[in-house]
Amino acid sequence: MNRFVDIRRDLHQIPELGFEEVKTQQYLLNYLSELPQDRLTLKKWHTGIIVKIRGLNPKRTIGWRTDIDGLPITENTNLPFSSKHEGRMHACGHDFHMSIALGVATHFAANPINDDLVFIFQPAEEGPGGAEPMMASEELREWMPDEIYALHIAPEHPAGTIATKPGLLFANTSELFIDFKGKGGHAAYPHETRDMIVAASYFVTQLQSIVSRNVDPLDSAVVTIGKMTGGTVQNVIADHARLEGTIRTLSPEAMNKVKSRVQSLLKGIEASFECEAEIDCGSGYYQVFNNPEVTERFIQFAKEQPDIQFVQSREAMTGEDFGFMLKEIPGMMFWLGVGSEYGLHHAKLNPNETAIETAISFISRYFTALGN
Numbered sequence: 124m125n126r127f128v129d130i131r132r133d134l135h136q137i138p139e140l141g142f143e144e145v146k147t148q149q150y151l152l153n154y155l156s157e158l159p160q161d162r163l164t165l166k167k168w169h170t171g172i173i174v175k176i177r178g179l180n181p182k183r184t185i186g187w188r189t190d191i192d193g194l195p196i197t198e199n200t201n202l203p204f205s206s207k208h209e210g211r212m213h214a215c216g217h218d219f220h221m222s223i224a225l226g227v228a229t230h231f232a233a234n235p236i237n238d239d240l241v242f243i244f245q246p247a248e249e250g251p252g253g254a255e256p257m258m259a260s261e262e263l264r265e266w267m268p269d270e271i272y273a274l275h276i277a278p279e280h281p282a283g284t285i286a287t288k289p290g291l292l293f294a295n296t297s298e299l300f301i302d303f304k305g306k307g308g309h310a311a312y313p314h315e316t317r318d319m320i321v322a323a324s325y326f327v328t329q330l331q332s333i334v335s336r337n338v339d340p341l342d343s344a345v346v347t348i349g350k351m352t353g354g355t356v357q358n359v360i361a362d363h364a365r366l367e368g369t370i371r372t373l374s375p376e377a378m379n380k381v382k383s384r385v386q387s388l389l390k391g392i393e394a395s396f397e398c399e400a401e402i403d404c405g406s407g408y409y410q411v412f413n414n415p416e417v418t419e420r421f422i423q424f425a426k427e428q429p430d431i432q433f434v435q436s437r438e439a440m441t442g443e444d445f446g447f448m449l450k451e452i453p454g455m456m457f458w459l460g461v462g463s464e465y466g467l468h469h470a471k472l473n474p475n476e477t478a479i480e481t482a483i484s485f486i487s488r489y490f491t492a493l494g495n
């Protein structure tokens with residue numbers, strides 16, 4: 124079996140949430156310390172790592188970014204290398220992303236090109252976001268790439284596929300956390316209480332009208348509540364309920380519109396249910412916008428590779444804080460096909476591992492063509 128499949132399986136067993144990636148960072152550091160060190164320098168940034176491989180005759184720096192965090196999901200794949208961390212899973216493929224980044228770094232540590240290469244192992248992509256603070260950090264600013272790339276696994280495409288497009292690829296995002304505070308009491312005396320289960324439920328229903336009635340039908344938006352909590356026991360009226368969700372839009376303008384409608388609807392709920400509601404928009408990610416020139420060049424290269432099936436993709440409502448890097452640095456992101464019956468963020472996600480070797484080989488060839 125390919126050693127980077129082994130590495131992916133090792134990393135798959137130790138998923139950690141954003142900014143808690145302590146074991147992951149140590150695993151990556153141990154691996155990187157075994158590469159030829161003559162051209163390699165690295166720095167830690169919180170739980171992340173930045174690795175530079177000095178070129179032979181550098182004119183610029185080419186960047187590769189991988190995310191390293193997992194999700195709060197309980198794995199249900201029954202694979203022999205399933206997560207050993209209870210309630211945590213690499214259900215978004217960051218184990219693939221990391222092993223591919225290590226594979227490409229391994230190639231160039233032994234076979235340097237003219238240009239410098241910088242590999243960014245970034246924490247907290249799933250939240251609260253590592254890319255924006257990393258971009259502002261001294262550590263990265265000192266080695267800032269002139270051009271930057273990243274991939275994301277795509278379960279809906281077969282292994283061997285690469286999909287992308289110039290321009291907008293991923294949506295603008297905002298997290299959404301809402302606490303409803305009312306008055307609890309006996310289940311048999313609702314008139315003496317202010318029931319926050321009912322208030323939160325009405326609010327979830329009202330949210331459904333934002334996309335259908337407030338967003339321009341030619342634009343696109345998503346409002347998803349992924350978690351609803353409240354109450355303690357079946358015969359007590361809840362004095363508190365909490366909603367956790369996310370907003371996605373294709374334009375920054377639509378994001379402002381959706382947020383302002385969420386606030387207005389919430390005021391109505393406060394008045395109707397005589398309660399207080401506190402809203403926290405958590406972290407938000409800037410859209411992933413692929414530099415058209417860089418992307419056209421990349422697509423041309425991908426189409427010429429006999430082992431790659433290129434697919435022109437559509438925009439997706441997924442979010443990625445790599446968007447903050449692309450906001451400042453010309454570059455692009457692409458989908459890597461991994462053909463899995465279950466999609467991203469699913470407890471049964473089981474990507475096809477043959478895609479790891481394909482990606483390492485493809486990216487190594489692309490960077491060699493680019494940086495010499």
Ligand SMILES: CC(=O)N[C@@H](CCC[C@H](N)C(=O)O)C(=O)O
Pocket residue numbers: 215248249250275296297298368369370406408440441442443467
């Ligand atoms: C590729 C991917 O799945 N990314 C995540 C990013 C989540 C950002 C944040 N926690 C939010 O939910 O808004 C996604 O869910 O799209």
